[in-house]
Every structure is written in structure tokens, then in C-alpha cells.
Amino acid sequence: MVCAPSLIPRKPGERIKTDRRDAIKLVRLLRTGDLSAVYVPTVDDEAFRDLARAWVSAKDDMKRARQRLKAFLLSHGVRYVGRADRGAAHRRWVSAFSFDNLWQQLALDELRRTIEDRLAQCERLESALREAVLNWRFYPAVLGLQAMRGVQFTTAVGMLAELGDLSRFAHPRQLMAWLGVTPSEHSSGNKRRQGSITKTGNSYARKLLVEAAWSYRHPARVSPEIQRRHEGIPKPIIDRAWDAQVRLCRRYRKLIARGKEKNIAVVAVARELSGFIWDISQLAMSLAVPREVHTA
Numbered sequence: 001m002v003c004a005p006s007l008i009p010r011k012p013g014e015r016i017k018t019d020r021r022d023a024i025k026l027v028r029l030l031r032t033g034d035l036s037a038v039y040v041p042t043v044d045d046e047a048f049r050d051l052a053r054a055w056v057s058a059k060d061d062m063k064r065a066r067q068r069l070k071a072f073l074l075s076h077g078v079r080y081v082g083r084a085d086r087g088a089a090h091r092r093w094v095s096a097f098s099f100d101n102l103w104q105q106l107a108l109d110e111l112r113r114t115i116e117d118r119l120a121q122c123e124r125l126e127s128a129l130r131e132a133v134l135n136w137r138f139y140p141a142v143l144g145l146q147a148m149r150g151v152q153f154t155t156a157v158g159m160l161a162e163l164g165d166l167s168r169f170a171h172p173r174q175l176m177a178w179l180g181v182t183p184s185e186h187s188s189g190n191k192r193r194q195g196s197i198t199k200t201g202n203s204y205a206r207k208l209l210v211e212a213a214w215s216y217r218h219p220a221r222v223s224p225e226i227q228r229r230h231e232g233i234p235k236p237i238i239d240r241a242w243d244a245q246v247r248l249c250r251r252y253r254k255l256i257a258r259g260k261e262k263n264i265a266v267v268a269v270a271r272e273l274s275g276f277i278w279d280i281s282q283l284a285m286s287l288a289v290p291r292e293v294h295t296a
Helices: 019-032 043-075 088-096 102-135 139-145 153-163 172-179 203-217 224-229 235-257 262-287
Strands: 183-185 194-197
Touching: 043 102, 043 153, 102 139, 102 153, 139 153, 139 262, 153 203, 172 203, 172 262, 203 235, 203 262, 235 262
Parallel strands: none
Antiparallel strands: 183 194
16 A cells, blocks of 8 residues: 555654654554555556656647747737638648748748647657557547547547546545545535635646536537547447436536536536546446547
8 A cells, every 4th residue: 555645644743753653653544544545557557648748748849839939920910810720721821921031030940840840749649649559458448438528539548547547436526536626615513615626636637627528518419520439339338428418518508507607617517527437437448348449
């Protein structure tokens, strides 16, 4: 059992520390159940998580490189009039634009070259990640989670790489608390005071969860993209994903009708979405989704 040192109770006036005292204290705390266990991933899980985090870091670097290029152009009064989606049309426009001043053109070329390098790095890491996930023990859960609305390959891989084995959570409420999407509370007596979410646990997994929850603002439906991800997935998982979509879309509309702000409603939806993620991942691992199903 690996325990978190920061969560071991310590008396304020305790100023004597020896190995014997520490051993006695640990035995007493273990007997009373006051020690918090830490999840230790396997060697393969940690290696896959390192690859997934390298992919995330490369995408963040590419985002910052694009922001630097945009800021550079805006500082010289250059604006793109088309759709700002950083797509092929935008890249063609950037590659065709040039400055009259040689030094400014050199700076622009370096900024464009940085973006191309980051883009090539992201493509290499994504290709490696799609190949590595085929041999990962949580690959069935990755496929099962993609049956849900708003959970694509990026979200499924990112969340499972950070969360690890979801079976370590005995109840979905434990996963919600670990992700930090449960409301904080300071109650006493007959008064109950609840505040904002606790924001504990893994911040990147919580970010992916909230981003996926935004897709439930719209009415429940199965788009062609979701139908394509349903190919080869067992019917119980598809039915559970549809139940999640119906419930969460209805939940969002009810919260908005009660006057809740959009961000608050989305976080509430994300909290319930984590429960469905826990359920579907367990179901996918038990049903063993076929490995020949695509990972797109």
C-alpha cells in the first residue's frame, strides 16, 4: 500500500520524529483507516501516459506558435478576413503573404516554420499514439467511450491515460470527487453551504471532461460521425451512450430553464458525464470490444 505523505495526519505540537515513532504512528493510522492510498500505474500505463502527455504538449506548443504568428501580423495591421479556423485556406493565405521589409519577412518566415515544425511533430505523435493504443490494455475502454457524444479519440485517450484503471473507483461519485467536479461544502448544524467545485485531482482530465460536456447543449441526436464510431461496438454500450445523451441534454435544458448560467450548467452536466464514463468504461472492459475496430 502506497500512501500520500501529504495526507498523513500530523499533530500541530508534534516536534519529535524518529523511525520508531513514525512506524508506530503509521500502524495506528493504518488500523483506524486514516491513511490515503495512492494509485500506482503499471509500467506500460505510465509509458503510454508519457506518450499521451508528449502529444498534448506538442499541441500546446503549436497553439502558442499560432498565437505568436497572429499577434505578429496584428501588430502590423494584417488581418485575415476569412474563417478563422486555422484550416487549409488560412495556411495558404499565410504562406502567400509577404512583407516588403526584408527583416520583417525573415521574422514571418521563422514564425511560419515554427508552426510547420510543431504541426509535423503533432502528426508524428498522433500516429504513434494510434499505433500504441492498439496494444494498450485499456483499448476496449477507448473504443467504448468514443460511442458517447463529445468523446472522440483525443478525449478518450487523454482521460484514460490520466485516470488509469477506473475499476479502482468503487462508485462513480468517487470518480467525480477525484476529478474535482463536486461542489465544495461548508455546512454546520441546520445550515448547508455549498460553493464552487473543488477542482482537485487531475486538471487536464477535468478540462477534457468539461469540453466534452459542452456538446450536450443541443438536442439529443446521433450524428453521422457518431454512427461511424458505433461500427463494431457492442449494442449495450451504444444503448448506454444514448441513455447518457438523452439524460444529459435534458439536464442541461432544465438547468438553463431554472436560470442557471451556461458555465455552471455545463459543469453540472460534466459531473454526471463522469458517472457515465465510469459506467461505460467498465462495461467496455467486461464486454471486451474487438481490437480490429478502427480508432478514428
